[in-house]
Amino acid sequence: xxxxxxxxxxxxxxxxxxxxxxxxxxxxxxxxxxxxxxxxxxxxxxxxxxxxxxxxxxxxxxxxxxxxxxxxxxxxxxxxxxxxxxxxxxxxxxxxxxxxxxxxxxxxxxxxxxxxxxxxxxxxxxxxxxxxxxxxxxxxxxxxxxxxxxxxxxxxxxxxxxxxxxxxxxxxxxxxxxxxxxxxxxxxxxxxxxxxxxxxxxxxxxxxxxxxxxxxxxxxxxxxxxxxxxxxxxxxxxxxxxxxxxxxxxxxxxxxxxxxxxxxxxxxxxxxxxxxxxxxxxxxxxxxxxxxxxxxxxxxxxxxxxxxxxxxxxxxxxxxxxxxxx
Amino acid sequence: xxxxxxxxxxxxxxxxxxxxxxxxxxxxxxxxxxxxxxxxxxxxxxxxxxxxxxxxxxxxxxxxxxxxxxxxxxxxxxxxxxxxxxxxxxxxxxxxxxxxxxxxxxxxxxxxxxxxxxxxxxxxxxxxxxxxxxxxxxxxxxxxxxxxxxxxxxxxxxxxxxxxxxxxxxxxxxxxxxxxxxxxxxxxxxxxxxxxxxxxxxxxxxxxxxxxxxxxxxxxxxxxxxxxxxxxxxxxxxxxxxxxxxxxxxxxxxxxxxxxxxxxxxxxxxxxxxxxxxxxxxxxxxxxx
Numbered sequence: 303x304x305x306x307x308x309x310x311x312x313x314x315x316x317x318x319x320x321x322x323x324x325x326x327x328x329x330x331x332x333x334x335x336x337x338x339x340x341x342x343x344x345x346x347x348x349x350x351x352x353x354x355x356x357x358x359x360x361x362x363x364x365x366x367x368x369x370x371x372x373x374x375x376x377x378x379x380x381x382x383x384x385x386x387x388x389x390x391x392x393x394x395x396x397x398x399x400x401x402x403x404x405x406x407x408x409x410x411x412x413x414x415x416x417x418x419x420x421x422x423x424x425x426x427x428x429x430x431x432x433x434x435x436x437x438x439x440x441x442x443x444x445x446x447x448x449x450x451x452x453x454x455x456x457x458x459x460x461x462x463x464x465x466x467x468x469x470x471x472x473x474x475x476x477x478x479x480x481x482x483x484x485x486x487x488x489x490x491x492x493x494x495x496x497x498x499x500x501x502x503x504x505x506x507x508x509x510x511x512x513x514x515x516x517x518x519x520x521x522x523x524x525x526x527x528x529x530x531x532x533x534x535x536x537x538x539x540x541x542x543x544x545x546x547x548x549x550x551x552x553x554x555x556x557x558x559x560x561x562x563x564x565x566x567x568x569x570x571x572x573x574x575x576x577x578x579x580x581x582x583x584x585x586x587x588x589x590x591x592x593x594x595x596x597x598x599x600x601x602x603x604x605x606x607x608x609x610x611x612x613x614x615x616x617x618x619x620x621x622x623x624x625x626x627x628x
Numbered sequence: 629x630x631x632x633x634x635x636x637x638x639x640x641x642x643x644x645x646x647x648x649x650x651x652x653x654x655x656x657x658x659x660x661x662x663x664x665x666x667x668x669x670x671x672x673x674x675x676x677x678x679x680x681x682x683x684x685x686x687x688x689x690x691x692x693x694x695x696x697x698x699x700x701x702x703x704x705x706x707x708x709x710x711x712x713x714x715x716x717x718x719x720x721x722x723x724x725x726x727x728x729x730x731x732x733x734x735x736x737x738x739x740x741x742x743x744x745x746x747x748x749x750x751x752x753x754x755x756x757x758x759x760x761x762x763x764x765x766x767x768x769x770x771x772x773x774x775x776x777x778x779x780x781x782x783x784x785x786x787x788x789x790x791x792x793x794x795x796x797x798x799x800x801x802x803x804x805x806x807x808x809x810x811x812x813x814x815x816x817x818x819x820x821x822x823x824x825x826x827x828x829x830x831x832x833x834x835x836x837x838x839x840x841x842x843x844x845x846x847x848x849x850x851x852x853x854x855x856x857x858x859x860x861x862x863x864x865x866x867x868x869x870x871x872x873x874x875x876x877x878x879x880x881x882x883x884x885x886x887x888x889x890x891x892x893x894x895x896x897x898x899x900x901x902x903x904x905x906x907x908x909x910x911x912x913x914x915x916x917x
Binding site: 336506507510513514517520523571 | 687718721722730732745747750787793
């Protein structure tokens with residue numbers, strides 16, 4: 303790690319801390335940052351209730367979802383070897399969404415806390431279908447990603463159809479689909495933390511082999527790696543991370559695409575360094591998106607996913623224009 | 629053509645034995661029941677017309693393609709496709725035809741990946757690895773470029789960096805698939821001379837080549853392929869004949885001795901095409917006036 307990297311790392315950590323505190327401070331009742339910090343240190347302040355019961359869990363959820371989405375994108379880009387790839391295009395998000403809509407229609411009175419599990423099942427089913435259809439394309443990453451895009455389109459069409467045919471049941475589903483951290487509380491934290499605790503260490507053990515994979519399939523193979531095995535394994539981890547994130551707050555698009563790019567431009571190409579830094583960038587992105595979603599046009603709260611899309615889509619176009627190879 | 633599997637005809641040890649090898653792409657058969665042994669410590673050149681299966685054969689030896697039937701074994705009878713790939717990677721290295729350079733890494737980092745078969749999960753380099761990396765960069769003549777980024781390099785420099793990577797792998801056997809293709813003529817000869825130096829230090833080298841005269845000049849042994857089969861194998865002098873060029877390459881040529889190395893070389897037998905040999909054309913006359 304060079305001196306430059308260390309500086310960038312501290313700057314990133316500071317940014318994350320800054321946005322986290324701002325996130326806790328902003329809202330219908332403005333709490334000054336100094337009071338936020340005091341509240342975090344002791345439980346006997348006047349803002350304790352608001353911060354601990356409403357804002358803190360929401361901030362944590364936003365950060366953790368950002369971590370999961372960012373890492374998922376990093377792994378997908380490493381495996382597909384295309385900087386424009388992201389978990390969004392593999393059909394995970396739309397598969398999870400479809401599953402939630404089906405739940406809302408088939409079982410209108412299902413308890414709200416079933417939604418994350420439905421999303422998880424949907425995300426993994428979409429993955430299973432993708433791997434089944436495209437298993438022979440694993441060594442042609444671009445073709446593999448295109449199958450994912452086609453699958454997404456099919457799931458998307460199914461969602462639209464269901465929403466039009468059953469307009470009454472869609473309210474919760476709709477709110478969930480746009481990717482919002484609204485109303486998330488401590489109950490939702492255990493839905494994502496175990497995934498991260500298990501999957502991040504596994505991702506770290508894959509880091510060096512993903513570096514080698516960036517030299518191309520042939521070089522990676524002749525250096526003694528089983529490329530197909532590495533691909534499937536990394537893809538499963540990426541998809542689990544994305545599914546976990548989607549299960550908690552719906553589809554927050556473009557974080558999986560952008561976070562790895564920002565990390566790469568700051569820290570280079572080594573995955574061992576990119577894993578922690580992409581996670582932090584992802585957290586900053588979702589926390590700041592949720593922050594601005596709340597304070598831009600109060601008292602209306604936008605879903606965070608709307609904001610990430612507004613920033614993410616132009617960035618995506620910029621990437622396409624800049625990168626002459628594609 | 630039947631070749632004894634344990635050693636080649638002149639009693640030298642074999643580095644690689646290929647036994648009854650067939651490779652199909654889908655229903656298309658690319659290599660059919662091929663038997664071959666590659667001599668230890670020699671430079672062997674694989675030649676043949678486009679689509680004859682020479683690159684496929686090289687890819688199969690280096691585990692990029694699995695055989696449909698048959699086996700590829702090393703001197704101690706280890707099957708390269710059955711044995712753990714990391715162990716094979718310590719003994720056999722490949723420089724592929726089109727190596728892609730990833731963005732944002734410098735030369736030393738790239739060469740260090742050659743140590744991958746010897747490293748743990750996290751790729752931590754030990755002192756001995758650093759020594760091997762420096763030695764490889766020295767041999768390939770890219771020490772001065774160590775801190776350069778790959779996108780700053782010329783084609784010739786980049787090819788040398790890839791060579792340094794396979795040298796860092798520290799294998800006894802080196803497989804190269806048309807390594808001179810994108811190089812200009814002087815870099816081609818630099819590279820071939822480097823290969824000879826490496827060969828003298830004990831490496832077995834197998835190289836797929838397009839340029840027949842270069843193959844004759846640098847290889848100890850030629851293997852001639854056509855339509856997935858081996859047509860002939862032996863020293864350039866014994867194999868490279870006018871008849872062979874006609875049969876295998878459909879190429880009308882005379883074969884003479886290279887005046888410098890005394891190895892055989894081919895010269896095309898064609899009716900004069902160039903304007904130098906005929907009367908000046910109308911256009912040339914206009915240009916002169």
